[in-house]
Amino acid sequence: AVLILLGPPGAGKGTQARMLERRFGLVQLSTGDMLRAAVAAGTEAGRAAQAAMAAGGLVSDDIVLQVLKERLAQPDTGQGVILDGFPRTGAQAAALDAILAARGGAVGAVILLEVEDAPMIRRVAGRFTCATCGEGYHDTLKPLRAEGQCDVCGGTEFRRRADDTAETAGARLAAYHTQTAPLIDHYAQAGVLRRLDAMQDIAAVSRDLVRLVEPTL
Ligand code: AP5
Ligand code: ZN
Numbered sequence: 001a002v003l004i005l006l007g008p009p010g011a012g013k014g015t016q017a018r019m020l021e022r023r024f025g026l027v028q029l030s031t032g033d034m035l036r037a038a039v040a041a042g043t044e045a046g047r048a049a050q051a052a053m054a055a056g057g058l059v060s061d062d063i064v065l066q067v068l069k070e071r072l073a074q075p076d077t078g079q080g081v082i083l084d085g086f087p088r089t090g091a092q093a094a095a096l097d098a099i100l101a102a103r104g105g106a107v108g109a110v111i112l113l114e115v116e117d118a119p120m121i122r123r124v125a126g127r128f129t130c131a132t133c134g135e136g137y138h139d140t141l142k143p144l145r146a147e148g149q150c151d152v153c154g155g156t157e158f159r160r161r162a163d164d165t166a167e168t169a170g171a172r173l174a175a176y177h178t179q180t181a182p183l184i185d186h187y188a189q190a191g192v193l194r195r196l197d198a199m200q201d202i203a204a205v206s207r208d209l210v211r212l213v214e215p216t217l
Contacts, residue, residue, distance in 0.1 A: 001026070001080030001217050002100060004087070006183065007113030008176040009169060010123035011198050012205055015136050016113070017084040019206050024217060027077050031086040034067045035059060036161075056163055056171030058179055061091045072099070080108075080217065088180045093187075109216040110187040111209060113198035117173055124169040131157035142202065 003026070005013040017028040035053060038046030045067055049059040058064075068086060087093040100106050126139035132155030137144060145151045150158075163172070187193040194212045198205050 001108045002083065002105060003080065003108055003213060003216070004083045004110040004187075005085075005113060006110055006180070006187070007198060008115060008117070008120055008180075009172040010120035010127075011113035011115045012123075012202065013084045013113060015202060016205060016209055017082045018135070020082050020209070020213065023210065024080075024213070026080045026082050028082050028084055029068070029071060029086070030084040031064055031068055031088075032084070034071055035064070038067060053163060054168075056168040056175065058088055058175050061089055061095070064088075064092060065095050069099070087183060088176075090182060090186065093183050107187070107190070107192055109213065110193050111212055112184060112193060112195045113205070114195055115198045119199070120173060121166055121169045124164050124172075125166045127164055128158045128160045130155045131159050 003020070005017055007013055014028075014030060014032075017030065020026050021028050035046070035049045039050050039053065040046070045063050048063050052059045064086065083096075087096050096107070123138065123141060126141065127136065128139070129136050130150040130153060133150060133153040135150055135152045136142070137158070148156055150156070163169075184193065196205065196208050196212060200208070
């Protein structure tokens with residue numbers, strides 16, 4: 001199965017993709033994570049992506065498709081994949097359709113995480129993740145249960161993303177509305193779009209998501 005989580009920065013794509021991984025044995029494929037790894041490793045793709053990411057704009061389709069195809073070529077795509085943060089432009093959606101068609105497949109479901117703009121800046125600006133296992137947290141919305149310790153793995157080191165400032169979050173939201181939101185129609189016309197109220201708390205979003213996803217697996 002190929003599932004897509006569609007929604008603006010802070011909608012909860014990463015949080016819910018990790019839930020689906022644990023629950024259904026799917027593999028999360030986040031182009032944001034792939035690009036951040038490329039930047040950290042100093043690869044050619046990473047050097048080309050860095051400036052756009054820091055400014056909150058989209059990285060070029062060529063570079064994104066290059067890192068995604070490299071990742072898809074690896075064998076561990078499990079019971080299926082959850083695309084988190086991809087596709088983000090019409091050209092990326094068309095490329096994905098072509099890649100899947102070549103394998104005799106198609107997009108199984110696209111879940112649109114519907115949210116309001118203003119609270120998204122707050123979600124993004126307070127976010128941090130466990131450096132050991134990658135679990136996501138938030139200063140006030142999802143704090144650590146034990147001070148200084150990851151709930152999942154007990155790790156004590158945490159990271160904040162360089163682009164998680166209120167200023168850059170605004171640019172990222174604008175990029176979503178102009179370049180990514182048109183994909184909603186593309187997938188509605190293909191008959192695979194499902195809408196989910198992602199202003200609810202994390203547990204309620206997870207519950208609705210499981211209900212939507214389970215029948216498509
Ligand atoms: P990417 O890494 O994809 O970031 P993003 O889309 O901005 O999404 P986020 O990771 O910010 O949000 P999320 O929806 O995963 O929310 P989360 O679950 O963490 O992209 C980064 C950059 O890379 C882009 O700006 C671009 O430059 C580049 N890029 C990546 N892919 C690209 C592509 N395909 N093409 C071009 N460029 C690309 O949740 C946020 C916070 O809220 C967390 O703290 C969480 O605990 C909390 N939270 C989650 N759900 C809830 C809830 N229901 N209620 C309350 N709090 C919640
Ligand atoms: Zn951890």
